[in-house]
Amino acid sequence: MTRLRRAGLAPDRGPLAVAAEGPGGLRLLALDPEAGALGLRQGELLGRVRARIGVPLQVYPADPEADRAALLRLCRWAEGYAPGVAPFGPAEAADGFYIDVAGASHLRGGEGPLVDDLAGRLARSKIPARIALADTPGGAFALARFGAADRVVVPPGGAAQALGGLPVEALRLDPGTVSGLRRLGLRRVGEIDALARGPLARRFGEALLLRLDQAMGRRPEPLAPLTEEAAYRAARGFLDPIGRQSDIVVTARLLMAEIAPRLERDGVGACALRLVLHRVDGMTRALDLGLSRPERCPERVATLVSLRLDRLGAALDAGFGFETVALTVTVTGPMTARQTDLEAPPQGDEIGVLADALAQRLGRPLLRLGARASHIPERAGHTRPWTADPTPWPDHLPPRPLVLFPRGEAALDVLSTVPEGPPRRFRWRARIHAIVHAEGPERIAAEWWHTPGAPAADRDADAANGGAPGQARDYYRVECEAGRRLWLYRDGPHAPGRPAAWFVHGVFP
DSSP, X not given: OHHHHHTTSSOSSSOEEEEEEETTEEEXXXXXXXXXXXXXXXXXXXXXXXXXXXXXXXEEEOOHHHHHHHHHHHHHHHTTTOSEEEXXXXXXXXXXXXXXXXXXXXXXXXXXXHHHXXXXXXXXXXXXXXXXXXXXXXXXXXXXXXXXXXXXXXOTXXXXXXXXXXXXXXXXXXXXXHHHHHHTTOOBHHXXXXXXXXXXXXXHOHHHHHHHHHHHTSSOOOXXXXXXXXXXXXXXXXXXXXXXXXXXXXXHHHHHHHHHHHHHHXXXXXXXXXXXXXXXXXXXXXXXXXXXXXXXXXXXXXXXXXXXXXXXXXXXXOTTOEEEXXXXXXXXXXXXXXXXXXSSOOSSOHHHHHHHHHHHHHTSOOEEEEEXXXXXXXXXXXXXXXXXXXXXXXXXXXXXXXXXXXXXXXXXXEEOSSTTSOXXXXXXXXXXXEEEEEEEEEEEOOOGGGSTTSOHHHHHHHHHTSXXXXXXXXXXXXXXXXXXXXXXXXXXXXXXXXXXXXXEEEEOO
C-alpha cells in the first residue's frame, strides 16, 4: 500500500486494498487503515466484501516483485544505521527488515535515540512503521508485529516478560501449528513457555521449540545480511521447511527455470552454479556445481543436483528442515543460439552430460590434458578442468607415446654402432633391451629462454628433468626384441671424453 501511494499509483485516501488470486477467487492481501475500519480482514474473498459493504473499495492487484524491490531499497537506506541489515523472509511475511545495531547504537546517542530517529525519518517520508528493539531477532519481530505500541525498547534480559502476553502467531509458526495450539487452548507465548518441552516436541515437532528458544534468546538466530544481488539468482522460501531430496531437486529445477530467461536474454549460459540451503536453525549448506559447457536447461541442472545429493546421503543433514533454497549462477559463458530439430534430442552433448554426471558422483571436478605452447614434451601438456570443447592439439607433430614419464629415466650401458645414431642395446629398469628397429631422429630443442644463457631458475628446471640445461634432444622410436616400443632421446651430442646420456621418456602402445 505504501509503495503504491509513494509511486503515485493510488490516492492518498482510502479505503484501499490489494488483492491476489487465492482459493475461490480473488482475496484481500493488504488493507489500509480506512479499509480495516470497515471491518474487512485479510484473506476475505473480494466478491463477498463488495457485496457486504456499501462504501466503494479501490482494489489494486498484488505485485510481489515490485514489493520486494521496494523493500530492498529501504534496506539499503537503513544501512546508514548499521551495516547488518537483513530483509524479512517468508516466515515474517517479507514486509520488514532487521537491523543489527549492536556496536553501532552509540553513534546515534544510544538505543532510544536511534529508535526515535529511525521512526521520525520514516514518518517524514510517509512510510508507516512499527519498530521494536530487543535482544533477539525473533523477539524484535514479535513486538513490532504484535506489540501494543508502535515503538518498543526492551531492556537487556527482558524478552521473556515482554513476549509472554503476545499471541502464539508472534513466534513465526506455520498456520497448522498455530491452529493446533489454539485448539488446545494455548493462545499466548507465555502459556507455551510454561509447559513441559517433551510433550510439545512430540505433538508439534522441534520447529515450535526452536522458534520459542530463538525468540527468548536460548538459541542463536544468525541473520543473513543484505548483500549485493547477483545478476542471475533466484530463491524460494517455505513456511513449512523441506528436507526430502525430491523436494530440493524440484525446487532447484524451478529456480533454474526462473533464471533461464535472464541468461537467454543476455546470450549466456551457466558454467558454474551454487545451491545454498538455509536450515531453520540458521546453518547453511552450499553445493557447488560445475558444468562442462554453458547450460540453461532446468532438467539438466536438476539431474546434477540429484546426483550430488545421492552422493551426500545422510551427510546433507537437513536438521529441522530447510526454510530457504537459493540458486546462483557464479560463472557464465557465451552460448550461441543453435537451430535444432524439435523432436530430436540435441546432438554432441553426450560426452558433456557423462562428464558432468561423473563429476557429481565423484565429488570433484574432472581433469583433462590440455596443450601448452612448448616444444619440450613434459612441458607441452598440462591438466586443467574438463570442458566439452577442448583446446585443439597441434596436428603437425609426429606420433607421441601413450605413456609419457614426468621425467626421463636413465638408459645405462648404451651400445651404439654409430656415435650419432640410435643405440643397439641398453639397460633400463635392471633389464637389457636389444633394439630390432628404430625410427628417427626427431630433434627437439628448448625454447630460446631455456638456453644455457637463460636465467639459472630455467636452467635448473631443465636439469631436474634429466639432462643438461638447455641441450637439444634427439628422440628415437625404437622397438625391442621383446616387443616393447619405447621413446628414447639422446641429450645433446657426443663430446670428447663425455659420451652423450640416453633417457627413456615414454612407452608406445
